[in-house]
Amino acid sequence: MQSGVLLIWLGALLVIAGVVQTALQPMLRGRLSGHRGTSVGAGRETLEPAQPARGFSLRANWPGLAMIGAGAAVLLLSAAF
Numbered sequence: 001m002q003s004g005v006l007l008i009w010l011g012a013l014l015v016i017a018g019v020v021q022t023a024l025q026p027m028l029r030g031r032l033s034g035h036r037g038t039s040v041g042a043g044r045e046t047l048e049p050a051q052p053a054r055g056f057s058l059r060a061n062w063p064g065l066a067m068i069g070a071g072a073a074v075l076l077l078s079a080a081f
Contacts, residue, residue, distance in 0.1 A: 007078035014071030022064030 058065070 011074035018064045018067030
């Protein structure tokens with residue numbers, strides 16, 4: 001019984017850590033919007049990135065996706081026992 005609960009906790013922690021890892025990747029890359037050359041009077045600042053979804057690529061997020069997959073596999077394994 002204890003090993004089943006331990007596997008569930010391990011799988012849940014792996015899934016949560018993978019989601020956090022995947023979400024932090026684009027946030028840690030820097031500012032979302034760069035300083036664009038606008039006129040002095042405009043003063044419009046935006047959080048719109050110059051290249052939307054630049055941080056959401058499979059190459060950049062494979063560690064987080066691997067943790068999510070491993071956590072899902074551990075949860076499925078724990079459900080089998």
